[in-house]
Amino acid sequence: MTxxxxxxxxxxxxxxxxxxxxxxxxxxxxxxxxYSPVPLILNKEINDTLTDxxxxxxxxxxxxxxxxxxxxxxxxxxxxxxxNFDGVLILLADDGSTVAENDDxxxxxxxALLFARITESGKYIIRVRxxxxxxxxxxxxxxxRLRAVEGKN
Numbered sequence: 001m002t003x004x005x006x007x008x009x010x011x012x013x014x015x016x017x018x019x020x021x022x023x024x025x026x027x028x029x030x031x032x033x034x035y036s037p038v039p040l041i042l043n044k045e046i047n048d049t050l051t052d053x054x055x056x057x058x059x060x061x062x063x064x065x066x067x068x069x070x071x072x073x074x075x076x077x078x079x080x081x082x083x084n085f086d087g088v089l090i091l092l093a094d095d096g097s098t099v100a101e102n103d104d105x106x107x108x109x110x111x112a113l114l115f116a117r118i119t120e121s122g123k124y125i126i127r128v129r130x131x132x133x134x135x136x137x138x139x140x141x142x143x144x145r146l147r148a149v150e151g152k153n
Contacts, residue, residue, distance in 0.1 A: 064127070089126065
């Protein structure tokens with residue numbers, strides 16, 4: 001087997017890495033922002049802000065994620081209102097598949113209103129994003145569990 005001697009600028013780096021390895025120390029690493037969706041409470045409206053520090057969508061805009069636990073056969077309404085951007089709502093299953101999506105509410109404006117029937121109990125992600133490159137800004141978000149009225153036919 002042929003060995004190649006370590007010479008030049010790489011020899012110092014190899015020695016440094018070997019010393020770290022032998023000492024059991026780890027090399028310093030710069031921490032990155034960790035993906036951490038915000039828990040959303042049923043029937044409670046939240047106020048938040050969509051910024052360029054949120055998740056890049058790949059379409060020029062940004063998104064912010066929220067998690068919620070819902071039960072099989074729940075019917076939910078998700079309401080997104082903003083005067084700062086054209087809002088889009090996406091409901092994602094735990095595996096990342098899209099359950100439902102809505103761009104515009106029934107008023108024809110730029111707010112979004114999404115209705116969905118849940119087919120499996122579990123954790124779901126509600127993604128708030130701006131349509132295209134419409135920016136960001138302040139918004140309100142509310143998830144409501146819809147219940148049938150007892151005794152009504």
